[in-house]
Amino acid sequence: xxxxxxxPADRRRLWSGLALPGSLWLAVFFLVPAYTIACVAFGRVDPxxxxxVPVWNPLQWQFDDAGExxxxxxxxxxxxxxxxxxxxxxxAVAVCLxxxxxxxxxxxxQTGTRRTVLLGLMVIPFWVSLLMRLLSWVNLLEPDGLxxxxxxxxxxxxxxxxxxxxxxxxxxxxxxxPFLILPLYAALDRLDWRLVEAARDLGATTTQxxxxxxxxxxxxxxxxxxxxxxxxxxxxxYTTDLLxxxxxxxxxxxxxxxxxxxxxxxxKGATLVLVLxxxxxxxxxWYLVSLARTRREQS
Amino acid sequence: MTGRFRGLAFVTWAYLIWSLVPVxxxxxxxxxxxRSRTVWQGFSLRxxxxxSEQSLLNDPSLHTALANSLLLAVGSIVITVPLGVLLAIGxxxxxxxxxxxxxxxxxxxxxxxxxxxxxxxxxxxxxLYTSIPLGRPAQLIGHVTFSLSFVVVTVRARxxxLGTSYEEAARDLGATRRQxxxxxxxxxxTPAIVAGCVxxxxxxxxxxxxxxxxSAGSSxxxxxxxxxxxxxxxSSPALNALATALVVVSFAALILSIVxxxxxxxxxxxxxxxxxxxxxxxxxxx
Numbered sequence: 001x002x003x004x005x006x007x008p009a010d011r012r013r014l015w016s017g018l019a020l021p022g023s024l025w026l027a028v029f030f031l032v033p034a035y036t037i038a039c040v041a042f043g044r045v046d047p048x049x050x051x052x053v054p055v056w057n058p059l060q061w062q063f064d065d066a067g068e069x070x071x072x073x074x075x076x077x078x079x080x081x082x083x084x085x086x087x088x089x090x091x092a093v094a095v096c097l098x099x100x101x102x103x104x105x106x107x108x109x110q111t112g113t114r115r116t117v118l119l120g121l122m123v124i125p126f127w128v129s130l131l132m133r134l135l136s137w138v139n140l141l142e143p144d145g146l147x148x149x150x151x152x153x154x155x156x157x158x159x160x161x162x163x164x165x166x167x168x169x170x171x172x173x174x175x176x177x178p179f180l181i182l183p184l185y186a187a188l189d190r191l192d193w194r195l196v197e198a199a200r201d202l203g204a205t206t207t208q209x210x211x212x213x214x215x216x217x218x219x220x221x222x223x224x225x226x227x228x229x230x231x232x233x234x235x236x237x238y239t240t241d242l243l244x245x246x247x248x249x250x251x252x253x254x255x256x257x258x259x260x261x262x263x264x265x266x267x268k269g270a271t272l273v274l275v276l277x278x279x280x281x282x283x284x285x286w287y288l289v290s291l292a293r294t295r296r297e298q299s
Numbered sequence: 300m301t302g303r304f305r306g307l308a309f310v311t312w313a314y315l316i317w318s319l320v321p322v323x324x325x326x327x328x329x330x331x332x333x334r335s336r337t338v339w340q341g342f343s344l345r346x347x348x349x350x351s352e353q354s355l356l357n358d359p360s361l362h363t364a365l366a367n368s369l370l371l372a373v374g375s376i377v378i379t380v381p382l383g384v385l386l387a388i389g390x391x392x393x394x395x396x397x398x399x400x401x402x403x404x405x406x407x408x409x410x411x412x413x414x415x416x417x418x419x420x421x422x423x424x425x426x427l428y429t430s431i432p433l434g435r436p437a438q439l440i441g442h443v444t445f446s447l448s449f450v451v452v453t454v455r456a457r458x459x460x461l462g463t464s465y466e467e468a469a470r471d472l473g474a475t476r477r478q479x480x481x482x483x484x485x486x487x488x489t490p491a492i493v494a495g496c497v498x499x500x501x502x503x504x505x506x507x508x509x510x511x512x513x514s515a516g517s518s519x520x521x522x523x524x525x526x527x528x529x530x531x532x533x534s535s536p537a538l539n540a541l542a543t544a545l546v547v548v549s550f551a552a553l554i555l556s557i558v559x560x561x562x563x564x565x566x567x568x569x570x571x572x573x574x575x576x577x578x579x580x581x582x583x584x585x
Contacts (some may be wrong), residue, residue, distance in 0.1 A: 012393065014476055019389025022382040024399045028407055029444045032427070033419035038323060039424050042353060054426050103314050106307035121315050127549045128322055129505045131523040132542040137324035138530055139539075145337040146324065178318065237413035238507060242530060253414050260418055261512065266425070273418045277411075284410055 037277075041066050041270035052266035055181030069271040078255065078272075085251040088194070090235045092172035093226050096180045099173070103186035105214075108191070122185075125178040134171060134242045141167065142242070155163075166198045171239040176229040183228060187221020188214075220294050231280055254277055326546070329539035336536050340456045355540045360517060364525035365544055367435065367483070371510070371521060372503040379499045381382050382443070383450025384492060386461040388480065408448045417512035424513065434515035441509040446502050450495040453582065457491035479530040489563060490579035497556045504549055508579055555582050 025160035039054035042061035046053050055061055072078040107118045125133065141160040148160060160167050195217065197208040237253030252272065259269030329347065333340030343349060348356040355361050392401055394526065424437050431437055464486060469479040485492075507523035514524055522545045529538050534553075557576050566573025 011476065012395070014388045015393030016384040016395075016397070017389070019393060019398065019401060021387025022389075022451070023404070025382055026401075026404050026408070029414070029420070029440055031404065033333045033416075033423040036427055037419045040426060052422075052426065099310075099314065102307050103311045106304060108313045109304065117373065118311065121319065123323075127320055127501060127553060128546050129507070129523050129526075129542065129549075131507050131526040132325065132546065133322055134571055135526050135538070135542055136321040139325055139328060139336045140321055142337050146333075174318070177314075197524075218531070231410060232412045235415065236414035238527060242527065245531065256414060258417055260421060266422060269418060270422055273415055275519075277415050280412065280415075281500075 023078055032281070037270045037273055040266055041274050043267065045267055054272070065267055066274075069268050073272075073275055074172050081250055081252060081276075084249070085234060085253075088169055088251065088288075089230055090171060092169050092176065092233060093180075094178045095169070095173050097222065097226065097227060100177055100180045100184055100225070103190055105146075107181075107185050108188035119185075120142055121179060122178065130175055131238065131242075133175065134239060137171065138242055159214050159248065161243060161245070163244050163248040164248060167243045168240045168249045171243040172233055172236065175239055176279045180225040183190060183225040184218070184221050187218050187224070191217050212231050220291065223287055223294075228285060230283060232264070234280055235276060315321060315427060322546075325539050326543045329536050329543045331536045334535050336534070336539060346535060346540045350537070353535055353537050355537055355544060358537060360520070361537060361541050363518065363524065364520045364522045365541065365548075368504055368521040368523075368545060369548065370437055371442055372500045373438050375446060375503040376496050376499050378439070379443045379446050379450055380492060380495050383447050383455050384485075384488065384497060386447070387451045387454035387458060388484070391455055405448050405451050408445050409452070413445065413506070413508035414512075417441065417509040420444070421512045422511070432515065433513055434519035435514040437515075438510050438521070441513050442499075442503045444505060445506075445509060449502065451500045453495050453498065454488060454491045457488055461487055464541060490560060490576075493556050493560050494580050494582055497553060500552050504545060533581070553580065556564045 010200075034055060039056055039061075040052050041057040042058075042063055044053045044062070045051070045065065069078070073082055104205075107115060107122070110118060137147075137195065138161065139145055153158070158164070191214065194210050196213050198215045200206070204212065212264045235253045235256075236253055239258045240251050240254060240259075255274070256269055256272050256276070259272060261267040328336050328339070330342050330344065330353055331340055332343040332345065334342070346354050386401075386405070390398055390405070391428075392524055420437065420441050421433075424431055424433060431440065461484075465483050466479045469483040470476070474482065504523075508528065510521045511524045511527065514520060520528065522541055526538060526542055557573070557580050560576035560579060561572045564576055
């Protein structure tokens with residue numbers, strides 16, 4: 001125990017000591033697994049047991065098997081899966097933005113009790129397991145489900161849970177929209193509305209003020225929210241699995257789940273995880289670069 | 300003003316109905332008298348307690364899943380919150396190149412999709428850390444790993460808001476650094492610590508991907524994993540009852556944390572702390 005006048009070295013020891021257990025945990029259970037993925041993807045496959053054997057020394061990595069998976073992603077059967085995943089994510093994020101922005105805008109312009117009630121209702125989905133929320137739609141979209149029957153009354157009669165792209169994108173929107181609305185709301189809530197009023201005072205119409213003031217000022221929130229939901233969507237496999245169960249709607253996550261859990265093809269699974277991670281790192285980099293640019297412009 | 304917002308109000312309420320009513324219907328159907336989860340046949344408690352084999356009370360696979368979910372959530376709190384609080388204090392005060400590297404490492408799990416974390420842990424547990432069996436031990440480690448960063452972010456935000464003046468005052472009055480942390484800083488951090496507990500609990504209860512990747516068969520199924528595996532098989536409203544039970548548990552935890560924090564704030568400041576307790580727990584300005 002040191003007295004009140006502790007030395008800088010002692011202080012450093014105290015602070016780094018406090019940080020040590022958590023840092024160790026992250027190193028052992030996050031960094032090491034991240035490295036292990038690469039060691040398995042670029043490792044060997046046991047010729048007898050067909051089991052993946054990680055190679056820990058990067059100098060001994062071999063890229064033949066990973067190259068096979070890569071060529072499948074670029075020009076083989078996995079190409080369709082990657083393109084489909086990307087298309088689903090782009091469409092779903094776009095729908096989420098178009099639907100979510102007006103909602104976030106409306107809530108941000110409310111005050112008092114009404115705002116509190118709205119926000120309270122918006123947060124409820126965070127407290128209901130995503131799987132339960134999907135389960136509720138499986139119930140509704142089954143052939144004799146309430147939604148299917150209602151749609152049949154208006155003349156739309158189809159199998160919703162059997163390889164329908166619409167259902168999968170719908171499910172992605174349903175699952176992730178709440179997670180977009182809140183960051184959008186936070187961005188609009190922080191927005192300096194006096195600037196919008198100033199534009200109106202200077203003669204801008206409501207539409208012009210929105211187009212040239214509100215929208216640019218909320219760009220950072222739009223980008224942050226989109227990235228926030230796009231990243232997990234790229235790895236999603238349960239939405240398409242629960243709502244479609246068809247290879248026609250398989251996503252990247254479905255393939256990874258199949259390689260690692262469905263069949264024991266750890267090496268292929270590890271390679272595909274790396275592909276996904278690189279893809280997402282690109283999305284993340286794009287976001288950080290555009291964030292830095294926005295900050296520079298505003299300062 | 301109201302006229303301009305009428306269209307937006309309509310969209311917002313339509314969204315809320317669309318987002319909440321399906322779940323409400325699923326909850327209602329857990330009380331269905333028939334086997335269907337789609338056609339209402341009258342009210343009964345048979346899928347909760349009545350049926351001697353298939354109800355939530357009597358089907359071991361259902362209440363095992365519920366017990367596993369709760370066990371994992373409580374276990375995650377016990378490990379994650381102390382680790383996260385200490386890491387946050389350490390990172391906030393310890394200014395060096397190493398600490399900013401650790402700060403970076405801490406933000407990585409936040410932007411890594413669960414499937415990447417889950418796959419990496421699965422591969423590591425089956426090739427490198429083979430002494431840690433898949434199932435509950437591996438799942439617990441997985442849950443702690445992805446929720447640790449949430450706690451650190453929450454607590455650091457509060458640390459920044461507090462500044463160092465309270466601790467300095469304590470030090471001027473003769474407290475050692477460790478005493479200042481224990482007797483002054485930790486009590487001031489209570490709202491953030493409670494919020495951290497709530498986040499860890501909720502994200503653990505909700506988690507599907509990591510629980511599923513690291514499970515070892517039906518004995519370590521959690522509620523989301525059970526829903527996933529059973530919804531494809533022909534299933535009964537007992538599955539809805541199971542999902543509803545989890546929702547009830549989540550909201551009970553939320554309410555409990557708000558009540559506890561309100562009482563804590565009343566005792567400290569003497570004023571009504573309900574509003575600020577809600578804001579602290581949900582981390583929003585309601």
